[in-house]
Amino acid sequence: MLDILFFIVIGALLGIVVGFIPGFSSNNLSMLVITYGLISSDYHLAVTAVAIEISSSFFEFLSPMIFGIGNDATALAADVAYSGITEESFKRSVSIVISGGLIGILVAMPLIFFAEKVYPTVYSSLKPLVAWILSFLCVYMAWIERTWKKKFFATTVFILSGMMGLLIKNSGLISSNYLLLPVFIGLYGFSSILSKRHGKEELIQDITFVEKARSTAIAFIASMFASLIPGMKRGQASAVALQIGGAIKREEVLFILPLVSLAFATLSIFILGSTGRVRSSLTYDIQEVVGNPYFSQTVLFAGSVAITACISSVILIFVAKPIGKLLSKINERYLKIFGFLIAATLVINFTGFYGALVAFTATCIGLLSSRFGIRSVHLMGVLLLPSIISSVIL
Amino acid sequence: MVGINLDRSKQLTLLILLLAIVGLAAITFAVQNIKPIEMEIGAIEEPMEGKLVKISGSIENIRKSKSGNLYWLVGDGNNITVPLLDGKFKKLTAKRGDTVDIIGLVSIYNGEMEIMPKEIAIR
Numbered sequence: 158m159l160d161i162l163f164f165i166v167i168g169a170l171l172g173i174v175v176g177f178i179p180g181f182s183s184n185n186l187s188m189l190v191i192t193y194g195l196i197s198s199d200y201h202l203a204v205t206a207v208a209i210e211i212s213s214s215f216f217e218f219l220s221p222m223i224f225g226i227g228n229d230a231t232a233l234a235a236d237v238a239y240s241g242i243t244e245e246s247f248k249r250s251v252s253i254v255i256s257g258g259l260i261g262i263l264v265a266m267p268l269i270f271f272a273e274k275v276y277p278t279v280y281s282s283l284k285p286l287v288a289w290i291l292s293f294l295c296v297y298m299a300w301i302e303r304t305w306k307k308k309f310f311a312t313t314v315f316i317l318s319g320m321m322g323l324l325i326k327n328s329g330l331i332s333s334n335y336l337l338l339p340v341f342i343g344l345y346g347f348s349s350i351l352s353k354r355h356g357k358e359e360l361i362q363d364i365t366f367v368e369k370a371r372s373t374a375i376a377f378i379a380s381m382f383a384s385l386i387p388g389m390k391r392g393q394a395s396a397v398a399l400q401i402g403g404a405i406k407r408e409e410v411l412f413i414l415p416l417v418s419l420a421f422a423t424l425s426i427f428i429l430g431s432t433g434r435v436r437s438s439l440t441y442d443i444q445e446v447v448g449n450p451y452f453s454q455t456v457l458f459a460g461s462v463a464i465t466a467c468i469s470s471v472i473l474i475f476v477a478k479p480i481g482k483l484l485s486k487i488n489e490r491y492l493k494i495f496g497f498l499i500a501a502t503l504v505i506n507f508t509g510f511y512g513a514l515v516a517f518t519a520t521c522i523g524l525l526s527s528r529f530g531i532r533s534v535h536l537m538g539v540l541l542l543p544s545i546i547s548s549v550i551l
Numbered sequence: 552m553v554g555i556n557l558d559r560s561k562q563l564t565l566l567i568l569l570l571a572i573v574g575l576a577a578i579t580f581a582v583q584n585i586k587p588i589e590m591e592i593g594a595i596e597e598p599m600e601g602k603l604v605k606i607s608g609s610i611e612n613i614r615k616s617k618s619g620n621l622y623w624l625v626g627d628g629n630n631i632t633v634p635l636l637d638g639k640f641k642k643l644t645a646k647r648g649d650t651v652d653i654i655g656l657v658s659i660y661n662g663e664m665e666i667m668p669k670e671i672a673i674r
Binding site for chain 2: 317320321324325327328329330331332333334336511514515517518521522524525528529
């Protein structure tokens, strides 16, 4: 038991580093650990992979909140939190992220007992409806923009970003490991840095119990939905949650994103255990080292998720104060320039000229959404339009 | 001649829209003109996932899944699976032993390397 705890702590600490470095995914590190046989026991390896994934899922929200650089699951946090950083506002953002993540794990946990029975039935009934459900959500999201002009702009931005998604998906232009890096750095990172969506006066506020309850229900439904459907990942799950949510406060967005991310990670383990289906990079790693886990092993992984979440939350609370204090002292303009330089370096280093081209186009589309004054969730067309078309074809 | 008067902010928005369209056009051009890397099957490794490659080899085996999808095992000394999931390949009439040139994306499924074909030529 102590050995398991030891590897959970190791994984949690590694996850902090992975989560904080923009562009580095937990899967990259887990694959390094697996490939080079750094941990000899299969179970220790799997537990470490779980801890890396869960811990990095918490800490990867720091990068968009500080530098404005996020990935498919966190980019929208850059949009809502990366502006007018004060110590208090930053601490509040972090505490919303922590509560979202912990609730995500909590609501997903009971599914461990029902996954085997529920998933095959729900999967077969949902599969033919996926394209319709996603299309409906996209139309609904454009529809709730207030004026006809904005409805038109929202549709335009959705189509432009969707076209970009369709063009680059399976194109061979950029390695699939880094495919979404220039896309999300452009759509949400660069565009947030270059435009200012929110002023200093719009600081992050607390969210009420009712808002939390509503957001939890929305995010859980979206995570369940996405975890069932092939090709849907946590990025799509976040987009679906925000579309179901409609016109929600940005604090709720900040609550929903980690909730979806952590619930999706937890549910993907249960799906692997109950159906043998690989639904995330984490479950791919688990299957690589231990095969399809038995129920007792799934329980062990669920326990690892819970313990890692607690460790990560405590560390995140602990570091939020000094980081917030530091950020409030740094000139926002310098922070933006620094964020821009990091993001540009990442894009050019990992994806080369074509990545830079994609990032440039994505930045223009991201800027359009800001200039049109519409919700940035329409930019998620980059993931949703290809998903809709794949669902129709399959 | 009728002129359109736009204020500075709208001009900038229009410029960004044009740049986005030009960017999409440039990506389309790049995608259509990307050249595959010609290589031997044995040289295909995990870090190449998502890259466009061209391989040549003979069909060692043809397998049909329960859902009706065809899978070729193509070899040139080393073997790799080529799933024919795209409808456009369903009319291909290749048999075991035929030599094929395949352009496709390197992918990994359940830990196994695969080529997701975009173009197939039977010699």
